[in-house]
Amino acid sequence: MEELIRCRGLSKRYGKVLGLEDLSLSIPAGKIVGILGPNGSGKTTLIKMLCGLLVPEAGEVLIDGKPVGTESKAVVSYLPERPYFSDAMRISEVVDFFEEFYGDFRRETAERMLQTLGLDFDKKISALSKGNREKVQLVLVMSREAKVYLLDEPMGGVDPAARDFILKTILTNYNEDASVLISTHLISDVENVLDDVIFIKQGRLALYKSVDEIRMEKNKSVDALFREVFAC
Amino acid sequence: MGWKFSDDVPLYQQIMDGIKQRIATGDWAPGQKLPSVRELAVEAGVNPNTMQKALAELEREGLLYAKRTAGRFVAERDEITEGLQEEMLQSYVKEFLDNMESLGYSLKDAAALLQRMSQQEERKGE
Amino acid sequence: MLGKLLKYDLKRQAKLLLAAYLVVGLTAGISAIFRLVNANFEDATGVMNIVSGLTSGMATLAIVVMVAGTLIYTVLYFRKNLFKDEGYLMHTLPVKSWQLYFSKLIAGTLYSYLSILVAIAALCLAFLHIPNLPEIISQALAAGVPEWFFAVTLFILALSMPVCLIQFYVSLVFGYTVRTNTKTPVNKDLMSVISYIVLYMAQQIISLGAILIWALANIGSITDSDLLDSVEMAGTQAATEVFGMFKGIYAITIVLMVFLSVGLSVLSVWRMKKHLDLS
Numbered sequence: 001m002e003e004l005i006r007c008r009g010l011s012k013r014y015g016k017v018l019g020l021e022d023l024s025l026s027i028p029a030g031k032i033v034g035i036l037g038p039n040g041s042g043k044t045t046l047i048k049m050l051c052g053l054l055v056p057e058a059g060e061v062l063i064d065g066k067p068v069g070t071e072s073k074a075v076v077s078y079l080p081e082r083p084y085f086s087d088a089m090r091i092s093e094v095v096d097f098f099e100e101f102y103g104d105f106r107r108e109t110a111e112r113m114l115q116t117l118g119l120d121f122d123k124k125i126s127a128l129s130k131g132n133r134e135k136v137q138l139v140l141v142m143s144r145e146a147k148v149y150l151l152d153e154p155m156g157g158v159d160p161a162a163r164d165f166i167l168k169t170i171l172t173n174y175n176e177d178a179s180v181l182i183s184t185h186l187i188s189d190v191e192n193v194l195d196d197v198i199f200i201k202q203g204r205l206a207l208y209k210s211v212d213e214i215r216m217e218k219n220k221s222v223d224a225l226f227r228e229v230f231a232c
Numbered sequence: 233m234g235w236k237f238s239d240d241v242p243l244y245q246q247i248m249d250g251i252k253q254r255i256a257t258g259d260w261a262p263g264q265k266l267p268s269v270r271e272l273a274v275e276a277g278v279n280p281n282t283m284q285k286a287l288a289e290l291e292r293e294g295l296l297y298a299k300r301t302a303g304r305f306v307a308e309r310d311e312i313t314e315g316l317q318e319e320m321l322q323s324y325v326k327e328f329l330d331n332m333e334s335l336g337y338s339l340k341d342a343a344a345l346l347q348r349m350s351q352q353e354e355r356k357g358e
Numbered sequence: 359m360l361g362k363l364l365k366y367d368l369k370r371q372a373k374l375l376l377a378a379y380l381v382v383g384l385t386a387g388i389s390a391i392f393r394l395v396n397a398n399f400e401d402a403t404g405v406m407n408i409v410s411g412l413t414s415g416m417a418t419l420a421i422v423v424m425v426a427g428t429l430i431y432t433v434l435y436f437r438k439n440l441f442k443d444e445g446y447l448m449h450t451l452p453v454k455s456w457q458l459y460f461s462k463l464i465a466g467t468l469y470s471y472l473s474i475l476v477a478i479a480a481l482c483l484a485f486l487h488i489p490n491l492p493e494i495i496s497q498a499l500a501a502g503v504p505e506w507f508f509a510v511t512l513f514i515l516a517l518s519m520p521v522c523l524i525q526f527y528v529s530l531v532f533g534y535t536v537r538t539n540t541k542t543p544v545n546k547d548l549m550s551v552i553s554y555i556v557l558y559m560a561q562q563i564i565s566l567g568a569i570l571i572w573a574l575a576n577i578g579s580i581t582d583s584d585l586l587d588s589v590e591m592a593g594t595q596a597a598t599e600v601f602g603m604f605k606g607i608y609a610i611t612i613v614l615m616v617f618l619s620v621g622l623s624v625l626s627v628w629r630m631k632k633h634l635d636l637s
Contacts (some may be wrong), residue, residue, distance in 0.1 A: 014538060032279055051450050074452035084446040086370070086439075100362055101451050164277075171274045187615050192237060192278045212242040212282070221239030 002065060002226060004029040004179050005050065009059035012045055018203040019045040020023070020056070023087055029177035032193055034222075035183040037200035038230055042185045044081070046200065047150050050181070051078040064147055069136045074103065075136050077146035083133055087126035091119060091136060098140050110143035113169070131162050138166055141202065149173075149180040155189060167193050187223040197222055199229055235276040243278055247286035250276075255295060255306055256317045266296070266304040359453045363461035368468070371435055375428060375469055379476045381416075382424045385399040388395050389417040389484035397486075417484035421477045428473040432466040433526040441534045441546070445636050455631040459623065463527065468519040474519075504601050510608055517615055524619045529554035530624035543637070561618055576606065 003026040012019035020042045027033055033162045048054035051062055052068045085094050091114065098105045114121065117135055125133060135188040138154060151170075155163045170180055171193060182190055191211060199207035204231060214222050237246050254260040266272065269287065273293040287304060290296045296306045307312045332342040389410070396410040440448055440458060448458060482488045495508065533550025 004280065009439055030281070032281075050421070053446065053449055053634060053636060054633070070452050070454055076450070078446075078450050080446045082443050082446065084443050086444055088370075088373075098251075100366075101359075101453075118302050167276055167277060171277070171325050172270070174270060174273070174280045188239065191239060192276075194245060211279075212244060215240060215242045219240055223239065 001115070003027060003200070004064055005181075006062040007046075007049075007059065010046070010049060010056045010061065011058040012049075012054065012056050016127055018197055020049075021203040023200075023203070023205050024139075025208060027179055027181070029179050031195045032170065032174070032180045032182070032206070034187070034194040034197040035181055035200060036185065036187055036188055036222075036226055037206075038185060041200045042188075042203040043200050044152060045203075047078075047183055050148070050199075051076050058159075075147040076150060077102075077141045077144045078150045079137055079141040079152060079154055081156065083137065085125050085137065086125065089221050090122055092121040094125065094136065094140065095121070098134050098144070102144050103139075104145040105140075106143050106145060110139055113139045113143065131158055134158060135162060135165065138169060142169050145175070145178075148177050149178065151180065151182045153184055154182065155184060155186055163189055187226050188221070191222050194222070199226070201230065235278075241306075243282045244286040244289065247276065247278065247283060249287055251286065252316055253294065256320045260306050262306050262309040264306045265302075266306070268303070271350065283293060359451075360457045360461055363453060363457055364464055367435075367439075367461050368466035370432075370439075371432065371465065371469060374431060375473070378424050378427060379473075382420045382480050383483075384411070384474060385417040385420040386480035386484040388479040390486055393484075393486050414484050417480065421458075421480050421484075425470075425473050425477050428469055429522070432462075432469060432523065433530070436462050436466070437530050437550075440630075441530065441636065445574055449634060449636070456627045457528065459531075459630065463523060463584075463623075466523045466527075469518045470523070471516075506605075507601060510612075514608070514612060517612070521615050521619045524623055525557065527552065528622045528626040529557060531630050532557075535629045535635065537633065538635070541627050552577060557622070564618065565611075565614055568614055569607065571611055572606055 005027040006208065007026075008024045010020050010023040023042070023046065035043050035046065045054065049056050049068070050063065052073055064075060066072050077193050089097070094105065095110055095114075098110070099107050111121075114136065117132070117139070119128075119132060119136065125136070128136065135156075143150070149170075154166050158166070167190065170182075173190075174180075182194070184190055194211050196210045197206065197214070198205065210225075211222055214220075214225055218225055235250055237243060251260070252287075255262075260266075266273070266287075269284050270280055273283040273289075275285065287296060291298060291304075295307050295316065296304050297307055300342075329339060329342060332338075337345065392406070392410040392413045396406045399406070438444060439462070449455075451458075499505065530550045530553075532553040533548075534546045536544060536549045537575065538544050549604075
């Protein structure tokens, strides 16, 4: 089976500081994968390379067999850690924007989810609470029928109910032709939802196993293993 | 009808146990049609692949069966499902006795304790 | 995709700019009203004169602010949309880097042309005076200004808008794609300003060099031409000689402008594509 995401020898340095070093991995379709590591470990660097925000100094990335570029961006749905919509736009305008630029955007899905959240389409983004803003972004990103979903810290600073909503949305949108990559350091929240986990330590791939394997082999949760591996 | 999971045992095993419990208690009736894998996964808050794995195993054990396009169903009442109740009873009792033992109570002590508790219940009823 | 980006850029900037044009129109209108009143009613105290002068002054000020403001706003929009948080959205769209750059260039240029048109209209309104263009042109032609002069001057002025924008856009791109050697933050706006200065100086040097070369190449025709004599010549012949000389300089100016702008644009699009690093 052709791997959906293929990274070979990815490297990037920020002067003396290491971003990524010779990272290689292959992720098949139909998986929900956790990219775990402490802040500054290289998770965000990896994700930026997958969505085309960063060009590696060495190595290559193939998404669905194609190198990162306009074509791959059309099948990758990226949710950054920070808000990326202009404050001045209304929710309806943001929905229009996604529909305009992404052929795989499902308007009805987005509208349905936004209505469930009780959000007024005429409201400006600036008028929303931080939590609602993040939910809107998530709804739009998950309403695309993409092949790769990259969620960078989707649950940071969000209340438990919102976290449940996020996980439920991810599960509901699950599709065996697509894969979801979740980068996070809040592992216990997501563990049940993950197929596999990737540990990134100091820019290198430290581990790539399925959650079941970890629990069976080590008799502990991924969260516990993580604390061990990354103990200071 | 919530799903509770601990984090050091593989999820698919815990899901299987959860489903067995529901079948044994009659929560999931024999012949009842199951929701789709995805719906079950969302309800339980778990990965659909994990849910699929658990369901496939239960099919193998004969507790569930799949009908081509119609979906998955709980097996009809027969030895397998009835054996399930027996199996669960055994595991509950074993767990109880293991716990008693860790407190220093032998099987006899445990039985005596149960007797006392049963008598207290009866007296309350009077 | 370019069309979609352009539509978006135009729409996003429309709100503020159209509001500015409205304000300018209002001040011009007020000035016009006072001028009318001043012209048609006897006023012994002369207050009307002063007020009319003031409102015309305000209108002029508003017009200048509007034109400059349009330019500044367009440049800031470029910076915000491509290099701040919104950049995370824009650079992950399935569009090419050059399309992102080019649509902002077109939108910025269109709005700057619009601001000039609005400025001219507003000035005419504020001072209740429309210059008689055909008459001015025919007078100039009579004095010996060649016909091509007007077209070429207009062309250069029109070109100077996008060229000016490009200077700022390119400086921003270079400033924001500076390679950080450590993970400590570098002030990218400062880098952009430095880029602007460096680019400006570099282009000045190139321009001077080009003109120098041209001058040397034509040194013969300058010295022994009738140019020196034409200083004593009268009227149209002098003009023709002088303008003939300037044809060359004009040509160089246009070629340089286009060449440098295109070159810098290509360089910065490449830079944005390969070295983007949003915080």
